[in-house]
Amino acid sequence: MKSIGVLGVGQAGGNIAQIAATMGYQTALINTNQRDGIVNTKVERKFFIPGYNGAGQNRSIGLKAVNDNYREIIDFVQKSFKNIKLLLVAFSTDGGTGSGMSPLLIDLLLDNLPGVNVGAIAIVPDRNVLAGNRINATECIAEISRIDSLSSVFLVDNDQMRKLNPQSSKHQIYLSSNQQVMEAINHVLQVTRKSSFYGNFDETDMMNILSTRGVTIISSAAITDAKTTSDVASKVQQSWLNSIFCPVESTGVIRAGLIYEGPEKMAKLINVPAIFEAVGEPVELFEGTYITDSDPTITTILAGLSFPSRRMIAIEETLEKNKDRLQNLVNKEFTQTYESKIPWASSLKARPQERKPGSITSKLSKYQK
Numbered sequence: 001m002k003s004i005g006v007l008g009v010g011q012a013g014g015n016i017a018q019i020a021a022t023m024g025y026q027t028a029l030i031n032t033n034q035r036d037g038i039v040n041t042k043v044e045r046k047f048f049i050p051g052y053n054g055a056g057q058n059r060s061i062g063l064k065a066v067n068d069n070y071r072e073i074i075d076f077v078q079k080s081f082k083n084i085k086l087l088l089v090a091f092s093t094d095g096g097t098g099s100g101m102s103p104l105l106i107d108l109l110l111d112n113l114p115g116v117n118v119g120a121i122a123i124v125p126d127r128n129v130l131a132g133n134r135i136n137a138t139e140c141i142a143e144i145s146r147i148d149s150l151s152s153v154f155l156v157d158n159d160q161m162r163k164l165n166p167q168s169s170k171h172q173i174y175l176s177s178n179q180q181v182m183e184a185i186n187h188v189l190q191v192t193r194k195s196s197f198y199g200n201f202d203e204t205d206m207m208n209i210l211s212t213r214g215v216t217i218i219s220s221a222a223i224t225d226a227k228t229t230s231d232v233a234s235k236v237q238q239s240w241l242n243s244i245f246c247p248v249e250s251t252g253v254i255r256a257g258l259i260y261e262g263p264e265k266m267a268k269l270i271n272v273p274a275i276f277e278a279v280g281e282p283v284e285l286f287e288g289t290y291i292t293d294s295d296p297t298i299t300t301i302l303a304g305l306s307f308p309s310r311r312m313i314a315i316e317e318t319l320e321k322n323k324d325r326l327q328n329l330v331n332k333e334f335t336q337t338y339e340s341k342i343p344w345a346s347s348l349k350a351r352p353q354e355r356k357p358g359s360i361t362s363k364l365s366k367y368q369k
């Protein structure tokens, strides 16, 4: 049984839970819209909030759905997951359901799932989304960042896939983002089940890292053609910028994992201080070395990172730049009217004829010859 469970909230969350289910994770989903959730056929446990039909990108509808149904929702989550150590709540930050429900839901689950750490897989929208989505994303991420005792927050950045594949459809971007985030988490979990003569990365190490509060990334670097320790360090650092997660921006990793898989001769090129020079040495590092014949790969897990302010500014700045235009647009909704330029033309329309009543004698005399 895997020790991590995935709870999807909203459409994107359900899609991630779907992939997790195919990998053998315990999964469940919550949605305000039955039609969205029904397509995630691999997810066995589903809760649809009664009386709702989607949140229409309105976070306050998602929030209300939790407010009005929190007992049933908590009960559903408690019953859906057995013997897990970490529950990851997956959702997009820029819709209405997942974005509006998840911060309060996570806060409630932290008090109602004894012995289970709760973390998040939060999707950050790509560059093509509009103002309403951007507002949702910033509000949601600000709320998530304020939750006490929350474990790892994985910020899945749809823009990372968009950058690499500008011509891809939305659907392709979403699907490969979903797949890659679950593969990254799954890879680390799989490693904890392997044995090594040289140093194991075990489940306790993984949970130590993943229960760290703050932003977490997992990335893998192929170091096949590295010749020196600095080649290796720069390949690993590159992987922090090119992963599926928001690129690492600043120093301040609190806990980290470093897993080497590959031939023994390449392992000696790993120099921990050189690798962590760019982000500062963490307080604790958990290492695993697995000698295999496969291509040499270094997987790093960085936990306790700050929320990525440069990435968030990129989301916010188009709002800031268009502030007046956007405010005018919204004001217009309440004030706009239309004035006809041809008011006189209304008198052309057919209307009842007016008839002045006359006396019979006057009629009789009018026709008299």
Ligand SMILES: Nc1nc2c(ncn2[C@@H]2O[C@H](COP(=O)(O)OP(=O)(O)OP(=O)(O)O)[C@@H](O)[C@H]2O)c(=O)[nH]1
Residues within 6 Å of the ligand: 009, 010, 011, 012, 013, 015, 016, 032, 033, 036, 054, 055, 056, 057, 058, 091, 092, 093, 094, 095, 096, 097, 098, 099, 123, 124, 125, 126, 129, 133, 156, 158, 173, 174, 175, 177, 178
């Ligand atoms: N990575 C990824 N992103 C997705 C996926 N589906 C939607 N998104 C992102 O999520 C946003 C839309 O959010 P949804 O998850 O559809 O919204 P919701 O939580 O269902 O909320 P409402 O539809 O407003 O009720 C899009 O703008 C994308 O940024 C997905 O499967 N994967």
Ligand SMILES: [Mg+2]
Residues within 6 Å of the ligand: 010, 011, 033, 036, 054, 055, 095, 097
């Ligand atoms: Mg939806």
